[in-house]
Amino acid sequence: MRAMTGVWRWRRSPLQRRTDRIEAWLALAAALMIVFGAPWAGWFAGRAAHGALLQTVRLQHQQRHLVWVTVDRLVSRAPLDPDPETSSQRDAHGRVVARWTAANGSPHLGQISTPRPVEPGERFRIWTDFQGRVMPRPMDTSTAGTHAVLAGLGTAAAVGGLIEGGRRLAVGQLMARRYRRWDREWERAGQDWGRADAGS
Template sequence: MRAMRGLWHWRHNPVRRRTDRIEAWIALAAALLIVLGAPALGWFTGRAAHGALLEAVRRQHRERYPVWATADRPASRPSARPDPETSAPHGARQRTVARWTGRDGSAHTAEIAATRAVQPGARFRIWTDGRGRMVPRPMDTGAAATHAVLAGLGVAGAAGGLVDAARRLAVRQLMVRRYRRWDAAWERAGQDWGRADAGS
């Protein structure tokens, strides 16, 4: 609205300059791009990201399988960092040596970071690939939707910031041209400034 009021103000102003009209049009175009263009770009980006993430969710659920692991003994060293695929708080994970059988029938033994302290012989679920190797838990549709929304918001915000930065740069260039014209006009006027017959 401010850009539209400014454009209307300069439309009938007798002292308006060409740079004033250009600046008002730039402000109007930037406002429309920020209000309409940036959200539209964010929506399309979020929609595309959501489709790609849903395909990744389907692929992960096809390629990853839950199996039962049996704890053998506690690991000799504690877990230094939490598993990013889970919501367990920092320092709450315990490492244990466990064994399991993969979907293909292969036997595996490895150290596993469990979300809670497990006693030898306790069973818990892990995720493996087709060869029985342990993999992170597959993403769910809720996480995919959240990531898509964040991607759309990020793109919309970045687009709005770029448009505003371009507007500021364009206005700055207009101001530089305006000041140069003023300097040139003052130089021409300064040659006759203060002379009695300057206006004759």
């Protein structure tokens, strides 16, 4: 971005090349797009993601229900991972065979994970769909907001990176053009330019 200063400092310099001017204007345009365009793109993407996620939150809360389950028997008390240092707290709780009634009134019996250590006959609640299939907890609005913010930040960073990448690509093309021009000028000057016996 140092080339941006060349827009003002070199505006009347006899040493200024056309490619220098183009490079400086490219840097200025890229900086303005990063400062103003990337945040706008991030805000727009975050807002769109937030709307979609809130719709998902509403649907999940409509389709999932908290039901009580009664533990029938324990499947295993042993952790799934035999190493106590790497086994998770959830593994230690194990799985149980439990009974529950779905929101549509149908009875169910199956193996489920427990949120805490339980004994046969104990009750706890799980999320199911209308037919009684066990489902993950529905997303809440704060989680949706966090995901939307992350989507907006990611989009802003990606747009900023694309703009800077485009600027660097354009500057690379300008440099290649500049070097080709220098090569042509050296060819015109000849191999003996500057020698004492060349008459120059």
